[in-house]
Amino acid sequence: MQNYPMDTDKTDYSIAHRQDVREAIEQIKGLIASHHFVSFQGRIEEIEREYSLMKDYMERGFSDPQRPRLYEELLKDLFVLLREIQLKEQIHQGGSYTLALSRTLKFNTDSEVIRQHLEGFVQDVALLSLDWGEGEGKKRSDLYKAHQRYMSDLFDAILISSQWTEGTARNFKDLLLSPTLESADVQLLVSAISLSAIQILDINKVKMLMDVYMETQDERVRQRALVGWAFALPEENISIFRDLSEKLREVCEDKQVRRELLELQMQVIYCYDVDKDRAEIQNEIMPTLMKNNNLKITRFGITEKEDDPLQDILDPDASERKMEEVEKSIRKMADMQKAGSDIYFGGFSQMKRFPFFANLSNWFVPFYLDHPALEQLRAKMQNTHFLEVLLNSGPFCDSDKYSLALAMVSIIDQLPPNVKEVLGTQDSFFTGAPDLDIHTPTYIRRMYLQDLYRFYRLYDRKLEFKSPFFVSDDLTHVGFFFTKRIFGDLLKDEVKELTHFLMKRKDMILLQALDGFYFSESSVEAWLLRAYIESSIEDYRTALQSYQRALALDPNSERAMKGYAQCCLHARKFDQAESTYRKLLQADEGNLRLQLRLAFALISQDKMDEGFGILYKVRYEHPDNQEAARIFAWASLLQGKVEQAEKVYGEMKARGQFEPVDNLNYGYCKLFHQQVSQGIELFREYLSSITKDEQMEYESLYDEMQEDKELLSRYGFTDIDLKLICDLVVNPRS
Secondary structure, eight states, X not given: XXXXXXXXXXXXXXXXXXXXXXXXXXXXXXXXHHHTOGGGHHHHHHHHHHHHHHHHHHHTTOOOTTHHHHHHHHHXXXXXXXXXXXHHHHHHTOTHHHHHHHHOTTOOOOHHHHHHHHHXXXXXXXXXXXXXXXXXXXXXXXXXXXXXXXXXXXXXXXXXXXXXXXXXXXXXXXXXXXXXXXXXXXXXXXXXXXXXXXXXXXXXXXXXXXXXXXXXXXXXXXXXXXXXXXXXXXXXXOGGGHHHHHHHXXXXXXXXXXXXXXXXXXXXXXXXXXXXXXXXXXXXXXXXXXXXXXXXXXXXEEEEOOOOHHHHHHOTTHHHHHHHHHHHHHHHHHHHHHHTOOTTHHHHGGGOOSGGGGSXXXXXXXXXXXXXXXXXXXXXXXXXXXXXXXXXXXXXXXXHHHHHHHHXXXXXXXXXXXXXXXXXXXXXXXXXXXXXXXXXXXXXXXXHHHHHHHHHHHOTTGGGSOOTTOOOTTSOOSSOGGGOGXXXXXTHHHHHXXXXXXXXXXXXXXXXXXXXXXXOTTOHHHHHHHHHHHHHXXXXXXXXXXXXXXXXXXXXXXXXXHHHHHHHHHTTOHHHHHHHHHHHHXXXXXOHHHXXXXXXXXXXXXXXXXXHHHHHXXXXXXXXXHHHHHHHHHXXXXXXXXXXXXXXXXXXXXXXXXXXHHHHHHHHHHHHTTOHHHHHHHHHHHHHHHOOOGGGHHHHHHHHHHHTHHHHHHTTOOHHHHHHHHHHHHSOOO
């Protein structure tokens, strides 16, 4: 995840939200003066005159039933003026906005003019397809070059457009829903409007995106519009724009809309994993693929390695093993992709330095064969279907398709003949999971999010834009839109599902964000979530209080009782854990997990007879139960039966059933038999599985041993002994 500068000039653009016209007028006047934005002076003076007139009527004692409406209209005018000042300030800072202005000073953004141009392009292409005369290729090339320049300028013009009126929004909605326009053009315009509204809030642009999302028949346009309005919605519920809240409520009445919002939120969260996924691919998967490939790169080009005949004699199964390793690695990448991972970011992130990506709009343009940037490649690959296959290939987002096509220009002449033969077939590319349907809304949305992610991570001027893929220190951010207060309780059912999704991922940061926005003291679910978060950070005392609040609301909540009992074990309140597990077993007496937890609570209180009675019964009836074996081994240590515990731990390790804590406890067994060096090796295994921070290893192991200080002291180990052992573990003698 990346950082971006938010309001680097510290300008407060929320002052119109606070419902105070006087305060807003004074602060805006200060902004205009400090920035020398004299072009706005007349507008703020007009608003101030209207406000003075309102005060004058009040002072004279006139009753004005329209006063609330007029006051609200003044607030709206101030809101719009603030956003225009924000835009002006953005342009004055230089960068993308300044460049966009310089390129579009004379650009006509009238929707009817734009419609005529875009419809004219479609007609020209259609007429061109009927012209098979001399020079048809050049005419087509010139037509698409001119259109690409126009669309690039139009993108820039929309990005720096002032606040839209309702009429402007209505005209653009009609334009984007027109069936006579190219889908690629409409998609690009939706992205331009979205980027503009995400950067500088424009209520009418947001509402227009919602309308397009609900009404378009083009799924690719629809998904871009969804991403746009979800990201562009204001963080707060701005009461002066009730029409936006009402439209949002109306849209979210549709269960399918709420489902897509939930899917979108989950997909955005998967984007946060890109760096972790990239490390896994680079460190684990790619070495296997590279080790087993059959190509070598020389100064004369790429050639195929000859098979080693001696290898077939000495190790006839080697080829089969290599193939199995390659297939396993490819399957793993396919599984990651199917789950939602962006498996190609790492590779393609190095391929965004082409001049193509210096043009802002090219980061958002759908991949199409006639893009002027592909002209050279089209000429070189006339006898293949490479570009057609790339166009229809599932695994790559549009940005990566352009990267691959542009890279191919420079290497096509060096490719060996047998590789060239493969180009233009579906086998040219790794197509990922074979059962992925690339035409579903979910998949289309995922590809678009990958395009966005590349823009916000890799664009040269990325820091000028608010990234949806950034998590701020105060847990508010564009991309985690479920925490936008404007949603209110519209997504309450989906929040529960998102909570479970984050719990599976153990994502404490985002769980805390959800807890902060949706917490309700009268909700059992809210207290359970809070208790889960507190338990996850090992704040068991506070977690117990949260579980108790949940049980006060619903004394029969099974989830609350189980969580409370487990938390009691961690907090070493074994008597309370015992009583809770007994209550749970009354309703579910055959539950093995509850029986084992009760046994652990009993044994931890030296109630050995009853505890071991439960353990012997479970181990007899379920000899392969790992948890029973684990508790039995630990109980044996507590009872002084070291050989019995050591035997169980040894069997578990041989079967590969070890958890990190098992290495710790098995190490204790070795210590108690004076096999200190073996114990130290087990402690090192334990540390390697719980922390990658070498500076924290000593403290982590020592703190854990302190938790078991009573047991260790029974076997004669003092605090000094433990410190020496921890030092030997972390700093082995040479």
